[in-house]
Each structure stands twice: as structure tokens, then as C-alpha cells.
Amino acid sequence: MDKDEKGITAEKDEFSEWFAQLVIKTDLADYSEVSGSLVLKPVAYEIWEKIKNETDKEFKKLGIKNVYFPLLIPEKLLDKEKIHFKGFSPEVAWVTHAGETKLSERLAIRPTSEAIMYPSFSKWIRSYKDLPLKLNQWNNVLRWEFKHPIPFLRTREFLWNEGHTAYANKKEAEHESKEIINIYDKICRELLALPSLIGRKTEKEKFAGAEYTVSMEFYMPNGKAIQGPDFHHDGQNFAKAYDINFLDENGKKNYVYQNTFAITTRMLGVMFAVHSDEKGLILPPKIAVNKLSIIPIFSEKNKNKILKEARKIEKELKEFNPILDEREEYRPGFKFNEYELKGIPLRVEIGPKDIAKKQVVIVRRDSGKKKIVKTVKLKKQVEKLLIDIQKNLFKKAEKLLKDNLMEVRDFKSLESAIKNKKIALASLCESRECEDNLKFRTKGAKVLNIDEKKSTKDKMKNRKCVICGKKASYAVRIGKSY
Amino acid sequence: MDKDEKGITAEKDEFSEWFAQLVIKTDLADYSEVSGSLVLKPVAYEIWEKIKNETDKEFKKLGIKNVYFPLLIPEKLLDKEKIHFKGFSPEVAWVTHAGETKLSERLAIRPTSEAIMYPSFSKWIRSYKDLPLKLNQWNNVLRWEFKHPIPFLRTREFLWNEGHTAYANKKEAEHESKEIINIYDKICRELLALPSLIGRKTEKEKFAGAEYTVSMEFYMPNGKAIQGPDFHHDGQNFAKAYDINFLDENGKKNYVYQNTFAITTRMLGVMFAVHSDEKGLILPPKIAVNKLSIIPIFSEKNKNKILKEARKIEKELKEFNPILDEREEYRPGFKFNEYELKGIPLRVEIGPKDIAKKQVVIVRRDSGKKKIVKTVKLKKQVEKLLIDIQKNLFKKAEKLLKDNLMEVRDFKSLESAIKNKKIALASLCESRECEDNLKFRTKGAKVLNIDEKKSTKDKMKNRKCVICGKKASYAVRIGKSY
Numbered sequence: 001m002d003k004d005e006k007g008i009t010a011e012k013d014e015f016s017e018w019f020a021q022l023v024i025k026t027d028l029a030d031y032s033e034v035s036g037s038l039v040l041k042p043v044a045y046e047i048w049e050k051i052k053n054e055t056d057k058e059f060k061k062l063g064i065k066n067v068y069f070p071l072l073i074p075e076k077l078l079d080k081e082k083i084h085f086k087g088f089s090p091e092v093a094w095v096t097h098a099g100e101t102k103l104s105e106r107l108a109i110r111p112t113s114e115a116i117m118y119p120s121f122s123k124w125i126r127s128y129k130d131l132p133l134k135l136n137q138w139n140n141v142l143r144w145e146f147k148h149p150i151p152f153l154r155t156r157e158f159l160w161n162e163g164h165t166a167y168a169n170k171k172e173a174e175h176e177s178k179e180i181i182n183i184y185d186k187i188c189r190e191l192l193a194l195p196s197l198i199g200r201k202t203e204k205e206k207f208a209g210a211e212y213t214v215s216m217e218f219y220m221p222n223g224k225a226i227q228g229p230d231f232h233h234d235g236q237n238f239a240k241a242y243d244i245n246f247l248d249e250n251g252k253k254n255y256v257y258q259n260t261f262a263i264t265t266r267m268l269g270v271m272f273a274v275h276s277d278e279k280g281l282i283l284p285p286k287i288a289v290n291k292l293s294i295i296p297i298f299s300e301k302n303k304n305k306i307l308k309e310a311r312k313i314e315k316e317l318k319e320f321n322p323i324l325d326e327r328e329e330y331r332p333g334f335k336f337n338e339y340e341l342k343g344i345p346l347r348v349e350i351g352p353k354d355i356a357k358k359q360v361v362i363v364r365r366d367s368g369k370k371k372i373v374k375t376v377k378l379k380k381q382v383e384k385l386l387i388d389i390q391k392n393l394f395k396k397a398e399k400l401l402k403d404n405l406m407e408v409r410d411f412k413s414l415e416s417a418i419k420n421k422k423i424a425l426a427s428l429c430e431s432r433e434c435e436d437n438l439k440f441r442t443k444g445a446k447v448l449n450i451d452e453k454k455s456t457k458d459k460m461k462n463r464k465c466v467i468c469g470k471k472a473s474y475a476v477r478i479g480k481s482y
Numbered sequence: 483m484d485k486d487e488k489g490i491t492a493e494k495d496e497f498s499e500w501f502a503q504l505v506i507k508t509d510l511a512d513y514s515e516v517s518g519s520l521v522l523k524p525v526a527y528e529i530w531e532k533i534k535n536e537t538d539k540e541f542k543k544l545g546i547k548n549v550y551f552p553l554l555i556p557e558k559l560l561d562k563e564k565i566h567f568k569g570f571s572p573e574v575a576w577v578t579h580a581g582e583t584k585l586s587e588r589l590a591i592r593p594t595s596e597a598i599m600y601p602s603f604s605k606w607i608r609s610y611k612d613l614p615l616k617l618n619q620w621n622n623v624l625r626w627e628f629k630h631p632i633p634f635l636r637t638r639e640f641l642w643n644e645g646h647t648a649y650a651n652k653k654e655a656e657h658e659s660k661e662i663i664n665i666y667d668k669i670c671r672e673l674l675a676l677p678s679l680i681g682r683k684t685e686k687e688k689f690a691g692a693e694y695t696v697s698m699e700f701y702m703p704n705g706k707a708i709q710g711p712d713f714h715h716d717g718q719n720f721a722k723a724y725d726i727n728f729l730d731e732n733g734k735k736n737y738v739y740q741n742t743f744a745i746t747t748r749m750l751g752v753m754f755a756v757h758s759d760e761k762g763l764i765l766p767p768k769i770a771v772n773k774l775s776i777i778p779i780f781s782e783k784n785k786n787k788i789l790k791e792a793r794k795i796e797k798e799l800k801e802f803n804p805i806l807d808e809r810e811e812y813r814p815g816f817k818f819n820e821y822e823l824k825g826i827p828l829r830v831e832i833g834p835k836d837i838a839k840k841q842v843v844i845v846r847r848d849s850g851k852k853k854i855v856k857t858v859k860l861k862k863q864v865e866k867l868l869i870d871i872q873k874n875l876f877k878k879a880e881k882l883l884k885d886n887l888m889e890v891r892d893f894k895s896l897e898s899a900i901k902n903k904k905i906a907l908a909s910l911c912e913s914r915e916c917e918d919n920l921k922f923r924t925k926g927a928k929v930l931n932i933d934e935k936k937s938t939k940d941k942m943k944n945r946k947c948v949i950c951g952k953k954a955s956y957a958v959r960i961g962k963s964y
Contacts, residue, residue, distance in 0.1 A: 033559055033601050034589065037552035042617070045548050066527050070519035071553075071591070071622055071639055072575070077515055090581040093554070095591065097576040098626035107516065109553070109577065109591070119515050135524070140553055140622070144580035157553055 007341060008278055015222035016150075019273055023151040026281040026342055028272065036149040036156035040265070043342075044152075046289050048159060048265055052138055054191060055161060055263060058183040062176075064134040064163060069116050071139075072107040078115040081241035087208020088112065091143040093156075109142045114209065114260065117164055118242035125256060127247050128168050133256075136163040152269025153226065153482055160264035166244060166256040170235070173257035177214055177231050180261045184216060184229035187263065192271045193284040193393040194218060195401055196228060197423070197477055199449035204435045207260075211235035217448040217477060218270050219401045223421025225448050225479040226270055229263040274397050275366075281343030282366055284393050285386040291320040292382065293339040297332050297351035309355050313348065316379060320386070322348075340365060345389050346382060366392055405477075411441070411466050414478065418445045423479040425451060427472035429465035437467050438478065448477040489823060490760055497704035498632075501755055505633040508763040508824055510754065518631040518638035522747070525824075526634075528771050530641060530747055534620055536673060537643060537745060540665040544658075546616040546645060551598050553621075554589040560597040563723035569690020570594065573625040575638075591624045596691065596742065599646050600724035607738060609729045610650050615738075618645040634751025635708065635964055642746035648726060648738040652717070655739035659696055659713050662743045666698060666711035669745065674753045675766040675875040676700060677883055678710060679905070679959055681931035686917045689742075693717035699930040699959060700752050701883045705903025707930050707961040708752055711745040756879050757848075763825025764847055766875050767868040773802040774864065775821040779814050779833035791837050795830065798861055802868070804830075822847060827871050828864060848874055887959075893923070893948050896960065900927045905961040907933060909954035911947035919949050920960065930959040 008025055010017040023029050028044040040048065056066070072095060079085045088111045095107040110116060117135070125133060142157045149155055163180065167173035181198060188194045201213040210232035218226050239245065239255035248254050275282040285291050294317075296310040307326060314324040323344065325335050332349070339347055349361040360378060362371045366389050373381045406422040408414045417424040428434060428447065439446050451457075452474075460475040490507055492499040505511050510526040522530065538548070554577060561567045570593045577589040592598060599617070607615060624639045631637055645662065649655035663680060670676045683695040692714035700708050721727065721737035730736050757764040767773050776799075778792040789808060796806040805826065807817050814831070821829055831843040842860060844853045848871045855863045888904040890896045899906040910916060910929065921928050933939075934956075942957040 030602060030605070032552045032598065033556055034552045034554050034598070037554065039552070039602055040550040042547035042549055045550055048550075049548065065524035066531065067524055068522040068527055068530075068622075068641065070514050070516045070521070071624065072516050072519065074515055092581060093577045093589075094579040095575045096578045097588075099572040099574060099628075101628075106579075107575075116514065116516070120512060120521055123512070140550075142553065146581075159550065 007337060008280055010278075012221060012276075012278055015220075015273075018278070019269075020151065022272060022276055022281065023269075028268075028281070029151055031151075034156075036145070038151050038155045038157075040159075043289065044268055047268055047283075047287055050287055051187060051191065051263065051267065052161070055183060055187055056136075056138070058186070059136055059161075059163070062134065062179055064136045064165070067135045067137055068139070069110075069113050069120070069137060071110055073110055073113075073116045075106045075108060077119060078108050080115065081209050081238055084114060084209030084238070084241075088143070091145055093142050093144050110139075111141055111143045112260075113137065113139075113141075113162055113164070114238055118238055118244060121164075121166055121256075122242050122244045125166060125244055125246050128249055131168045131246060131256065132165060132172065134163075134165045136161055150269070150482075152272070153266055155265075158265045160262045163259070163261040165259045166239070167258070168246065168248065168254070168256065170257045173259055174233055176259050177233060180231050180259075181214055181216070181229075184231075184261075184263055188216065188228065188267070189394065191284070191286050192267060193286075193390060193397055194228075194267075194271060194274060195394065195398045197401070197405075197448065197451070199451050199477065201230075201449050202435060202447045202476070203430070204432055205447055205449075207232040209234060209237055210260075211237060215449050217423075217479075217481075218274070219404050219423060219479075220270065220273055220482075221400065222273075223404070223480070225423055225477075225481040226266070227448070227481065228267055228270060229261070231261040232259060234258040234260065274400065275393050276343065279337075280341030282393065283343040283345060285345040285390050288343065288345050289321060290323050290344055291386055292317065292322045292346035292348055293335070293344045294322050294324045294348045294350065295332055295335050295339075296324075296326065297349060302352050306350065306352065306355065310350055313350065313360065313375070313378065317348075317382060320382060336363075346385055348378075348382075364389060366396075408466065409463070414466050415442060418442045418478070418480065421480075423448065423477050425456070425460075425475055426466045426478055427460055427463035428474060428476045428478075429468060429470055430473040431468070434465055434467040441467070442478070445478050445480050448479055448481060451475045451477060489819060490762055492760075494703060494758075494760055497702075497755075500760070501751075502633065504754060504758055504763065505751075510750075510763070511633055513633075516638075518627070520633050520637045520639075522641075525771065526750055529750055529765075529769055532769055533669060533673065533745065533749065534643070537665060537669055538618075538620070540668070541618055541643075541645070544616065544661055546618045546647070549617045549619055550621070551592075551595050551602070551619060553592055555592055555595075555598045557588045557590060559601060560590050562597065563691050563720055566596060566691030566720070566723075570625070573627055575624050575626050592621075593623055593625045594742075595619065595621075595623075595644055595646070596720055600720055600726060603646075603648055603738075604724050604726045607648060607726055607728050610731055613650045613728060613738065614647060614654065616645075616647045618643055632751075632964075634754065635748055637747075640747045642744045645741070645743040647741045648721070649740070650728065650730065650736070650738065652739045655741055656715055658741050659715060662713050662741075663696055663698070663711075666713075666743075666745055670698065670710065670749065671876065673766070673768050674749060675768075675872060675879055676710075676749075676753060676756060677876065677880045679883070679887075679930065679933070681933050681959065683712075683931050684917060684929045684958070685912070686914055687929055687931075689714040691716060691719055692742075693719060697931050699905075699961075699963075700756070701886050701905060701961075702752065702755055702964075703882065704755075705886070705962070707905055707959075707963040708748070709930070709963065710749055710752060711743070713743040714741060716740040716742065756882065757875050758825065761819075762823030764875065765825040765827060767827040767872050770825065770827050771803060772805050772826055773868060774799065774804045774828035774830055775817070775826045776804050776806040776830045776832065777814050777817050777821075778806075778808065779831060784834050785810075788832065788834065788837065792832055795832065795842065795857070795860065799830075799864060802864060818845075828867055830860075830864075846871060848878075890948065891945070896948050897924060900924045900960070900962065903962070905930065905959050907938070907942075907957055908948045908960055909942055909945035910956060910958045910960075911950060911952055912955040913950070916947055916949040923949070924960070927960050927962050930961055930963060933957045933959060
């Protein structure tokens with residue numbers, strides 16, 4: 001393969017250029033004619049389907065049911081919860097005409113569906129017997145950001161799940177937080193091989209309309225943090241705005257307590273960015289559609305014999321969905337590069353010498369390490385190697401995150417940490433002023449979320465706010481973020 | 483159950499009222515605050531997921547891959563194929579603003595995705611090696627019809643698959659017609675228990691931009707026809723408009739040949755309408771999520787004993803996803819009505835006498851017939867009955883279609899057939915004038931599609947056009963239609 005034409009020509013350190021090339025050259029996605037919107041090509045879409053199916057299976061175990069609500073939201077509905085409206089209206093795409101007819105009221109393309117779902121919740125929920133109501137939809141949403149779009153990481157349209165649940169009491173509602181974050185965390189860790197920092201958002205950074213937000217924050221190879229899945233406990237905010245009430249066991253009227261939660265196609269971008277390298281994509285085996293390529297190395301003379309053996313191996317390894325590349329117009333080296341570019345976790349090479357010795361050569365995409373394996377032991381070895389690659393990718397990602405998380409005790413160390421593209425763990429007071437100052441003084445870093453682990457709390461109690469020096473309220477993670 | 487409150491109060495003959503009540507009272511869907519858009523509630527959405535999964539499995543066998551293209555289409559792209567644009571622009575919802583900013587160009591919410599996909603096809607397809615390209619998406623589309631909306635049958639937003647394929651030559655492209663229609667026909671017949679009339683659309687009725695359209699037409703219990711899944715062969719129309727060309731084996735430049743095809747959420751409505759009755763929904767067992775209900779008939783005295791037995795049965799019949807209704811606050815009669823309303827295919831009743839005799843009572847939802855079954859033979863009987871219900875529903879639907887299909891030889895009989903809410907099989911010439919006249923003179927009937935079966939052709943050759951009396955071109959199905 002001509003590297004200049006098909007391979008990635010940027011180093012991973014030149015992140016923007018490298019990432020843009022990665023996405024396009026590995027055939028994951030393409031730009032479209034609509035600025036800020038992306039075309040998801042088959043490989044990326046298939047990965048999204050896997051995330052969706054696995055997440056959906058877990059949701060169903062919790063009794064969450066799928067529904068579909070309309071794409072368009074009348075402005076007067078969106079406007080009912082004022083903070084929510086204020087949060088989203090600057091990014092709303094408005095439909096004003098149908099055919100030649102001007103509409104009597106503007107319709108928003110859903111940036112999220114609270115405003116269209118909750119009038120129905122209000123109708124459907126009458127008594128405590130209707131609770132909990134646990135609904136979810138897998139759909140597309142649109143947020144017209146004016147910042148520079150980045151494939152997967154920041155696109156105006158994206159795909160996601162939006163879970164919307166209603167409970168009779170706060171305790172039950174809040175308990176769901178753990179259930180849902182556990183699901184998302186499992187998907188990220190076990191499927192995408194991505195560790196994250198989980199915690200509550202500050203008042204400033206929480207979802208527009210929520211009582212509080214729990215987020216999962218990831219560390220990107222360019223030193224920026226990025227928010228992944230999140231969970232919002234809305235308390236009774238929306239219930240009061242949309243009049244979602246019920247009669248409890250004693251016949252008393254009460255407002256419901258609500259949650260919402262989401263995982264989006266952004267996670268594909270985080271996964272591609274964290275694991276991949278200059279040679280191209282690296283995919284965790286569990287998410288990879290094709291887990292290995294088989295490259296027969298043959299000449300005109302021994303072609304038949306070698307292809308026969310390669311096909312036998314293909315059949316034996318069928319469960320791993322192998323790609324057997326029999327093309328004669330390309331040399332093996334070209335094929336090696338191609339499957340490295342596309343992130344196929346394992347490559348099996350088989351040539352005349354290997355056949356003679358009843359062996360094959362296996363090469364790992366993550367480490368590039370070669371291994372000679374006896375054909376009789378091949379399947380077992382492939383299984384083992386795939387598990388090992390999955391583990392190794394997670395470990396690497398965990399090391400990246402840990403190496404770039406730095407505890408700081410004063411503003412000077414915080415400033416230096418941010419300059420060095422770290423996520424800083426710092427003590428902060430609750431005042432909005434300090435949080436605003438923090439952003440200003442660090443030239444753009446913000447609070448990602450609060451570290452609520454007991455060990456952190458214990459370690460950092462009695463510390464002072466790194467901004468004002470007064471008593472701190474909590475330990476927070478601070479970083480520049482997408 | 484209080485029939486006036488919860489049951490359906492209209493006869494099936496009063497179709498509009500009956501159907502509206504059916505959809506709402508059986509908890510399939512609900513109206514939303516956006517006129518013409520529907521909320522799909524869990525039962526309806528789960529049925530859609532089944533249709534989707536089964537169809538998708540078949541698509542994958544043909545090598546069709548899923549992708550996702552943006553929701554919004556710039557006006558200048560939509561305008562590239564003039565006939566296509568003219569066909570859809572009267573129904574397009576236009577986005578003109580994002581937040582407070584007026585956009586420099588209007589963006590259409592996709593009514594269908596040719597115009598956003600084909601610029602990418604033009605970029606991706608270079609050589610014959612890139613062909614065939616077989617892509618599909620499962621998404622939402624919006625067509626702002628101004629006619630009165632009807633749940634499922636005519637909604638402004640609906641869910642569908644849109645397949646888009648490109649081939650190097652016409653013959654291969656056209657061959658796909660059979661493959662795809664076979665898949666849709668199998669889904670409709672075997673899953674939804676719905677037979678249809680399959681045939682080519684006339685020039686007048688074909689898809690805007692297609693060379694020809696093959697459609698599946700269904701007969702509704704109110705005497706109207708309705709179009710279901712369709713397949714369009716576009717020839718090189720879009721290829722020329724969007725410049726989708728490739729170099730063939732001889733290095734010669736050629737335009738691709740294209741197809742598109744779709745099945746939509748409308749099919750849920752057709753299925754609900756055809757099979758159901760005044761008692762509520764009737765669902766073919768293969769599409770029903772819960773295939774049976776178990777109603778224990780107990781008093782305070784024998785409660786424990788009977789519930790124990792009922793739970794044993796629930797466990798034994800687990801694969802049919804039974805609903806065991808143990809509620810004490812409702813009487814069995816109330817429960818019978820409820821599951822009849824919801825269309826659960828079988829009801830298993832178990833009371834003290836049944837236990838003594840080691841039997842249960844099974845009641846079919848489709849026929850209302852009761853049967854006493856020995857407990858040891860229960861599972862086998864349930865299996866058999868479910869298969870039988872599925873067959874019976876198909877047979878009934880087939881009879882409805884056949885009984886209402888009437889061959890006519892002249893305009894008078896055609897007119898009478900249409901008046902009597904039949905689909906007429908008539909000979910027609912190809913002239914657009916006759917087709918326009920037909921609609922005018924029958925007060926709104928139209929050509930559904932052409933019957934291209936050899937037996938029909940043979941039988942009806944040498945007949946005259948029922949409108950102009952000149953030589954006919956084909957035998958067509960004519961009816962009033964949604």
C-alpha cells in the first residue's frame with residue numbers, strides 16, 4: 001500500500017489531523033454535505049449497533065421499555081421548563097415551513113425529548129399503580145453547536161439512547177443512578193476497554209433542568225477530557241412544569257420524581273481516539289466485527305495448496321468472523337498494512353514453510369508482536385490472544401488516565417497541571433464565583449465532576465479551595481474539555 | 483371491566499371510529515402534541531423491532547450493510563433530480579433557523595434520503611470493484627401531508643428502512659427486485675399473517691424519480707386498499723443527476739444502476755386493522771410479544787393451591803412469554819376482557835375443578851373457542867394452537883382479500899365494484915388520459931398496480947381498455963386507496 005495515499009500520514013501527537021485521517025482513511029465515517037453532520041459507514045454503524053444491543057439488553061433486565069416519540073417539538077412545550085429551554089434554545093434547529101405553508105408555531109427538532117414526552121407522562125400517570133414508568137428511546141437528536149465540529153466527538157446530529165423514568169418517591173428514583181451508571185460503566189470498560197472518572201457534576205455544569213447530574217469523564221490522548229454517558233436526577237422539576245402527578249396509596253396527590261440518562265455515538269470517537277495509533281485503527285476484540293484476518297502467502301506454484309489450508313483455517317475460526325484475503329493482485333505486505341489500518345485485532349499469516357511445519361504466524365494488532373503457533377492449537381490460541389488484547393487495551397487506557405491525573409494543593413500546581421494537559425484533582429468550594437474564576441484563570445479549564453469516592457473524601461477533607469483559599473466543599477476533577 | 487370506559491364501543495363497520503379506539507384503548511399508541519405525529523408505545527414499538535430485526539437478518543444475508551446518513555438535506559441537493567424534488571417538495575418540512583441565526587440555505591428534513599446519500603455514492607464509487615454497493619438505513623422520515631392523519635396508516639413522521647443499492651449493470655440491479663420483494667412478502671405473510679397483491683405501478687403512480695416501482699397492496703376491512711412495502715428501480719436517473727459513475731473492466735466510464743426499497747411502520751396499522759375485532763386487538767402469535775395469559779380462578783380459601791399450580795404452568799410455558807395475572811382486586815371476567823382487548827393469542831384458565839381433573843381451559847383469541855386440555859399435554863397443545871391461530875389469521879385475511887377482488891370487463895361493472903368497495907381487476911391501456919379519467923369517473927379510485935402474473939396475462943389478453951375501449955396494455959388492480 002502506498003502509505004502517502006492510503007495510510008495515515010500524521011503522528012498521534014498532531015491529534016486533530018491524526019484523528020481526522022483515522023476516521024476517514026479507515027472507512028469509519030465520512031463528511032456529509034451538511035456541515036457538522038457525519039455519515040456513519042458500515043463499520044462504525046455496526047459498532048454502534050453492538051453498543052446499542054448490549055445496553056438495551058441490560059435496560060430490559062431493569063424493566064425499561066422502548067418507545068418512539070415524535071422528532072418535532074412545538075415551541076410552547078419546549079418553553080414549559082424555563083431552565084431547560086434556556087439551556088437548549090440557542091442550539092435548536094427550527095422548522096418554520098411545511099411545503100409552501102408557513103407554520104403557525106415554530107417546531108424544534110428534538111435536542112432531547114423531555115418536552116415532547118412529559119405531556120404524555122402527565123396523561124398516562126394517574127395513580128401509584130402506574131409507577132415506576134421506565135421508558136427509553138434509541139433515536140437521533142440535533143444540537144446546532146457553532147463550535148468547530150469534530151467527527152464523532154462533536155457533531156450537530158448524533159444517535160443516542162434517552163432513558164426517561166418516573167418514580168413515586170425520591171429514594172427509589174435516586175437508586176436508579178447506580179443501576180444505570182453501572183450499565184454504562186460495564187459497556188465502556190468491558191466492551192470498549194475504556195476506564196472513566198465517575199462523579200457528580202457541579203451546579204454550574206449540570207444538565208439544564210436537572211437537580212443533579214452524574215457523568216463519566218474520559219481522558220483523550222491530546223490531553224483533553226471528554227464527557228461520556230450521563231445520568232440526571234431531575235427531582236420534581238419537570239414533574240411540576242409538565243404537571244406529572246399521581247394519587248398515592250392514601251389518595252394524596254404527589255408529583256413524580258424523574259431521571260434521564262444517555263449514551264451517544266460520541267463514545268465511538270473516544271474509543272477510536274484512545275486505542276488507535278499511527279498505523280490506523282485499534283479495536284478492542286469484543287467490539288470488532290471481524291476479529292482476525294488470514295493472509296495466505298503464496299506463489300503461482302504453491303497457490304492451490306496454500307489456499308486450501310487457509311480456507312481450512314477460515315472454517316475452523318468461523319466464530320471469530322475472519323477475513324480470508326485471497327486477492328492475487330496485492331502483495332502480502334499491502335494486505336498487512338490494510339488490516340492494520342482497519343484495526344483487525346489479529347493477523348494470521350500462512351506460507352509454504354508454515355504448512356510444512358504445521359504452524360501459522362499470528363501477529364497482534366495492539367503490540368505488533370509475532371507468535372508462531374501450531375495449527376492444532378490455533379483456535380485456543382486465538383481465543384487467548386483476543387482476551388489478552390482486550391485486557392491489554394484496557395490496561396493501557398487505564399495507565400493513560402492514571403498517568404494524567406494529578407492531585408494538586410494550590411493554584412500554582414493546578415495551573416501547571418492544566419498547562420501540562422493533565423486532569424487535576426483539586427479541592428474547591430461550592431461558590432459559583434470560584435468556578436467562574438477557575439475557568440478564567442486557567443484559560444479555559446473547567447470542573448469535569450466531583451470525586452465522591454470515600455477514599456478521596458477522607459484524604460482531602462479539611463483542605464482549602466484552590467481558588468479562594470476558604471474551606472473547600474469537595475474534591476473535583478479539573479481539565480480542559482471538549 | 484367497564485366496557486364503556488375501557489373496551490371498544492364502536493363496531494368494526496364504523497371503521498374510522500373503531501380503528502381510532504383500537505389503537506388508543508389497546509395501549510399501542512397515543513396522539514402527541516404535534517399534529518400528525520404518533521407516539522409508539524412499548525407494545526407497538528416492540529412489534530416494530532421484531533419486523534425490523536427479521537427484515538434486517540434477511541438483508542444481511544444479501545450482503546446489505548447498515549449505515550446512517552444525516553437527517554437534514556440542503557435544498558440545492560434535493561433539487562438535483564427534478565422529478566424527485568417536484569414529488570417531495572410540497573410535503574417537506576423546512577429548517578430555516580438554528581438558535582437565533584437564520585441559515586443561509588433552507589434544510590429539508592429527509593422525506594427519503596436519495597438526495598443526501600447519492601453525493602456520497604458519487605464520491606465512494608470509482609471502479610467496478612466498488613460495486614455492487616448495498617446500503618440500508620433504519621430511520622425516521624417526515625412527509626408533511628395535509629390530508630387527515632390516521633394512526634400508523636398516515637402519519638407525518640414514520641419509521642422505516644430505506645435500502646439504497648448501486649450496480650454495474652441493469653440486469654443485476656433488476657434481479658434484486660425479486661430478492662427484496664420476497665423478503666418483504668415473507669415478513670408480511672409469515673410474521674404479520676397478511677397476503678398482498680404484488681405488481682408494478684403504472685407510470686402515473688410510480689415513485690418520483692424511479693424508472694418503475696413494484697408495490698405490495700393490501701385490502702383493508704373498510705374496503706380501501708393501502709400500499710405496503712415497495713421497491714423502486716431507478717435505472718440511471720439518479721446516477722446521472724448525482725454523477726455516480728465508475729470505470730468498468732475495460733476502463734470505460736459508466737453510470738450505475740440503482741434501486742431503493744422500504745417497509746414502514748404503516749404495516750403495523752394494516753396488521754392491527756385486518757385481524758382485530760370489536761373486542762380489541764388480535765395479534766398473530768409470531769408477532770405477539772406475550773403469547774398467552776394465565777388466569778388463576780381462586781377464592782380466599784383455595785388461593786395458595788391454585789396460584790402454586792398457575793406458577794408451575796407459567797414456568798413450564800416460559801418460552802411463550804406468558805402473563806400470569808395474580809391480581810386479587812380484579813375478577814377473572816375483567817381479566818379475560820383485558821387480555822382480549824390487548825390481543826394475547828391464548829388464554830389459559832385454571833380453577834379448582836381443573837386442578838382436580840389435572841386439566842386447564844384454553845381459549846383462543848381469534849375464534850373464542852374453548853378447549854379443555856390435560857395438563858401433561860399443555861405445552862404441546864399451546865404450540866399447536868399458536869401455529870393454528872397464525873394459519874387461521876392468514877387464511878381469514880386471504881379470504882377477505884379474495885372475496886373483495888373482482889374481475890370486471892367494462893366500465894359499468896368497474897363502477898359497481900368500486901361502489902361496493904371492491905378491488906377491481908380490469909384491463910387498461912397505457913395512456914395517462916385514461917388513468918386520469920378513471921379516477922375522475924370512479925370518483926377517486928386509482929390504479930393500485932399491474933397484475934403481471936402469467937395466468938392473469940393469458941386470461942386477459944386481447945381485452946379492451948375499460949375506459950377508452952381501445953386495445954388494453956395490461957390488467958390492473960383498481961380501488962380506492964389510502
